[in-house]
Amino acid sequence: MKEHKLMLIIPSLIGLLFVASMMFALTAQERQVTPSVLVGKAMPEFKVRSLESKADWLDNTILKTDKSFTLLNVWASWCAVCQSEHDFLMNLASKDNIRIVGLNYRDDRDAANHVLTMLGSPYVATIFDPQGHLALDIGVISTPETYLLDKQGIVLFRYSGALDEAAWQDYFKPLIVDLN
Numbered sequence: 478m479k480e481h482k483l484m485l486i487i488p489s490l491i492g493l494l495f496v497a498s499m500m501f502a503l504t505a506q507e508r509q510v511t512p513s514v515l516v517g518k519a520m521p522e523f524k525v526r527s528l529e530s531k532a533d534w535l536d537n538t539i540l541k542t543d544k545s546f547t548l549l550n551v552w553a554s555w556c557a558v559c560q561s562e563h564d565f566l567m568n569l570a571s572k573d574n575i576r577i578v579g580l581n582y583r584d585d586r587d588a589a590n591h592v593l594t595m596l597g598s599p600y601v602a603t604i605f606d607p608q609g610h611l612a613l614d615i616g617v618i619s620t621p622e623t624y625l626l627d628k629q630g631i632v633l634f635r636y637s638g639a640l641d642e643a644a645w646q647d648y649f650k651p652l653i654v655d656l657n
Contacts, residue, residue: 510648513616513624513635520549520630521614528581528589528603539578539602540630545656548577548649549624550600550640551612554588556620562639563596569645570599579603582612582620625652 520540527533540547550566552559569575579600581589584607593603606612615624618637625634634652636644 510634510636513632515615515624515632516634518632520626520632521611523604523611523614525611526605528579528586528593528605531586535602535604537630539604540626542576542628544576545628546576546633546653547626547628547630548575549580549626550577551580551582551617551620551622551624553582553584553620554592555584558639559621560592560596562621562641563599565639565641565645566599567597576601580612580617581605581607582617583607583609625649627656 520537522537524534524536527535540549548569566577570577577599579598579602581603584605586605586607589603589605593600604611609617615632616635621637621639623636623640624632625636627633633656634648636648638644640649
């Protein structure tokens with residue numbers, strides 16, 4: 478009888494251990510500073526459609542500004558982690574007047590616009606990249622990713638994972654202070 482119970486418990490424990498290790502692996506990857514070959518370089522040249530309007534084209538000039546920096550946020554409507562960072566991005570854009578350009582990655586135009594309609598848009602403009610060509614050119618590994626660009630559109634920093642207050646204070650804020 479004891480052996481029978483043990484035979485039932487062992488597979489359950491193995492399954493539980495597997496689930497716990499997968500959860501650890503996924504959460505360990507949520508917040509990462511990932512090196513980028515673009516750091517110190519301009520973003521690659523591009524000319525792509527705007528998410529908001531099929532008639533509007535966006536190019537590198539959208540990344541240049543008279544402000545000291547721009548954030549480029551890579552996101553998708555199908556990305557649950559992207560939606561978890563959305564409120565923080567909204568606060569940055571509205572309360573802190575941070576300039577954010579969105580890069581909508583491998584997404585459906587209607588689904589992406591629906592998310593922005595429902596949750597609000599923190600973006601001054603959104604680059605529509607349904608095939609992921611631009612994202613591949615800049616080295617996107619997963620969504621979300623956020624790039625800090627100087628006023629000329631030079632990449633200063635890349636962050637993988639949901640942007641939150643801790644990441645903002647630890648990584649972005651010190652770099653922004655140096656820009657000002």
